[in-house]
Amino acid sequence: MEKRESGRLMLESEIPAFVDAVIEAGCDICAIGHDAYVLGDLEEMDAAADKFDRINEVFGDRDFLLPKIVAYLRSLGRYLEPGPSPGHWSDNKKAH
Template sequence: MGTHQDKRLMLEAEIPAFVDDVIATGCDICAIGHDGYVVGDAELSDEEYEIAGPKLARIKERYGDRDHLLREIAIYLCSLGRHHNPGSPPVN
């Protein structure tokens, strides 16, 4: 029986590969403010999600828990120009 301590924690050094892997699924990944990020899988068509969904599940399993790196992931995404600041007008 596994415990919470058995859960793999993503390493900060893995952030660039994690972001690249998410982008490769066809999903957008974007920092929200300076403390979090979102994966834009909701914008995919049903057919695209059927392909991306299992890939995202494998990414989640491969990298493990990322909650402790939310700020670091957001900072990395901002450095790539992948960010949205709450309160700013939407980009069309």
């Protein structure tokens, strides 16, 4: 999936709305460790390709917010630690 630049920079205050939009698009967004996040698996992302075009238009460039997005996802408990067979983020206890 190609990310289209809208020329707009996403605001830090828009992170919760961005995460909600990705979830509503049908993708299981989660942080991986403390340095990355994934929007979902390939099937989810393919099915939501048109919705992602709209999400990219609405929110714009967010690459510079990577650490903040990861921190927000971790605060929701939507994270996996790298390693063998990490399971699913929903296996986490509570958000911290």
